[in-house]
Amino acid sequence: EPEVTQTPSHQVTQMGQEVILRCVPISNHLYFYWYRQILGQKVEFLVSFYNNEISEKSEIFDDQFSVERPDGSNFTLKIRSTKLEDSAMYFCASSERGAQYNEQFFGPGTRLTVL
């Protein structure tokens, strides 16, 4: 069964460093998403991406964040200068369509720890 994959599973970085989190969405899906979940808290929407551009973003997704689809398979989230409060689980998701029947499939997540 096709699934969303994410690498790395765990990333440890120093405050102020740049990190890139990688995702490979399900191959025939066209809509891609990033979410984050601070430990023990709810899942928060960051950004959605379609047709090589951002469709929507939340207030969390500020200038420190960027997304890219560098090739036909990968979807990346970059944090330019990490802060302690960026420590969280980051989930990538994809869906076949962005319309009414949209069901999003989530990847296993990347745990980001900022020291």
Add this chain to the structure above:
Amino acid sequence: ELKVEQNPLFLSMQEGKNYTIYCNYSTTSDRLYWYRQDPGKSLESLFVLLSNGAVKQEGRLMASLDTKARLSTLHITAAVHDLSATYFCAVRPTNNDMRFGAGTRLTVKP
């Protein structure tokens, strides 16, 4: 401000008992999602409810949606230990955005 409120946030129940988790939301949305998350794991889609009055059942879980009341319920019948997890509801205020509730952490005890 969009709010998605779940209650209870913590639920401890005995095996074999029934219980209902509630999800209220403050914006118009004709779609509601229920997800399950096991500790340290990703989110598993349980139900997608697309219209008012929709009811879906899978095993011991049944979800319903009342768009007029902006309320969804997740009913657990004859709980078993394997159902222990955190359950999230989520709504879609726009086509490309999904907002989650805080989650209900369910523990089923023998």
